[in-house]
Amino acid sequence: MAYIYNKNKNQNENISDLLIALLFILPLAVIYYGFNVIFRCGFAVLLCCFFDFYVQKLFFGSIRDKSISPVATGLIIAFLLPSGASFWFYVLACLVAIFVSRLPFGGYSNNIFNPAAVGLSFVAISFKVSFFNYSLPLKNEASAVSTILSSLKDGAEPVIEKFHAFIGNQPGAIGCTQILMICVSLAFLIYKKAIAPKITFSFLGTCALISFLLPRIPEQRLNSVFYELCSGMLFFAAVFMLTDPVTAPKFTQSQIIYGIFAGILTMIFRYKGELEEGMLFAMLLANAVVAILDGFFKRYLKIKKRTAEN
Numbered sequence: 001m002a003y004i005y006n007k008n009k010n011q012n013e014n015i016s017d018l019l020i021a022l023l024f025i026l027p028l029a030v031i032y033y034g035f036n037v038i039f040r041c042g043f044a045v046l047l048c049c050f051f052d053f054y055v056q057k058l059f060f061g062s063i064r065d066k067s068i069s070p071v072a073t074g075l076i077i078a079f080l081l082p083s084g085a086s087f088w089f090y091v092l093a094c095l096v097a098i099f100v101s102r103l104p105f106g107g108y109s110n111n112i113f114n115p116a117a118v119g120l121s122f123v124a125i126s127f128k129v130s131f132f133n134y135s136l137p138l139k140n141e142a143s144a145v146s147t148i149l150s151s152l153k154d155g156a157e158p159v160i161e162k163f164h165a166f167i168g169n170q171p172g173a174i175g176c177t178q179i180l181m182i183c184v185s186l187a188f189l190i191y192k193k194a195i196a197p198k199i200t201f202s203f204l205g206t207c208a209l210i211s212f213l214l215p216r217i218p219e220q221r222l223n224s225v226f227y228e229l230c231s232g233m234l235f236f237a238a239v240f241m242l243t244d245p246v247t248a249p250k251f252t253q254s255q256i257i258y259g260i261f262a263g264i265l266t267m268i269f270r271y272k273g274e275l276e277e278g279m280l281f282a283m284l285l286a287n288a289v290v291a292i293l294d295g296f297f298k299r300y301l302k303i304k305k306r307t308a309e310n
Contacts, residue, residue, distance in 0.1 A: 206263025
């Protein structure tokens with residue numbers, strides 16, 4: 001059985017649903033980090049659209065791909081960067097996302113890896129200290145503040161109250177800490193049939209199970225589960241990136257395995273990785289096995305169909 005992606009819509013309509021869901025997060029981001037957020041989002045979107053237009057004209061001589069996906073890529077990149085990030089981070093992330101991940105494969109619907117994840121991973125590896133240099137909400141200056149993930153990595157219980165962690169009043173990237181509004185976005189996307197929820201829930205379930213069985217807060221399993229799920233890029237990526245219809249699996253069985261695999265990788269990176277967050281790298285590794293998973297289940301379903309007919 002193929003996933004819930006709505007085939008009655010064209011690509012731009014499904015991307016439009018994604019953009020609407022992303023915009024649900026914007027009001028709280030503005031409250032926490034100021035109107036500077038809107039400028040940064042617009043800057044990232046313009047960069048992705050410019051690079052997309054320029055590369056198509058340069059290599060193809062015309063605009064072959066008129067998808068609005070660069071808008072979504074730019075917005076996701078902006079949401080996953082700190083409020084005080086250097087504008088060079090935006091330039092590099094958008095440049096790599098379009099030049100390396102998207103257009104070499106023929107444009108939207110052909111790329112193997114999530115473009116935003118590729119661009120942000122490049123910046124995270126190149127500037128691994130300043131990339132995670134977050135500011136406190138309602139503050140304008142970035143500083144080396146303690147995040148939930150940094151506390152968990154030290155084996156300590158975060159000092160941030162659960163309610164504040166849930167509504168996004170915690171240090172983190174511009175748009176990935178507002179768990180409440182991301183849940184609203186998830187409900188909207190499921191209603192619009194724009195994503196495959198099995199991926200999201202299998203991924204979150206795997207992360208929750210690992211954090212329960214192997215808690216990083218000693219003797220506080222439920223607290224460990226809550227803080228793992230409500231910190232870093234995990235919840236945001238589970239809704240907006242892992243479910244990307246282009247890079248996600250097409251069959252129900254492979255979607256579930258994909259979500260579980262991505263969840264295991266994410267927790268390995270979090271527990272054992274040098275950086276406090278490994279969600280982006282886990283996603284890219286999971287993207288790499290999508291073709292294998294879909295190929296296997298496609299053959300399996302064909303064999304099962306022939307057996308039933310005989």
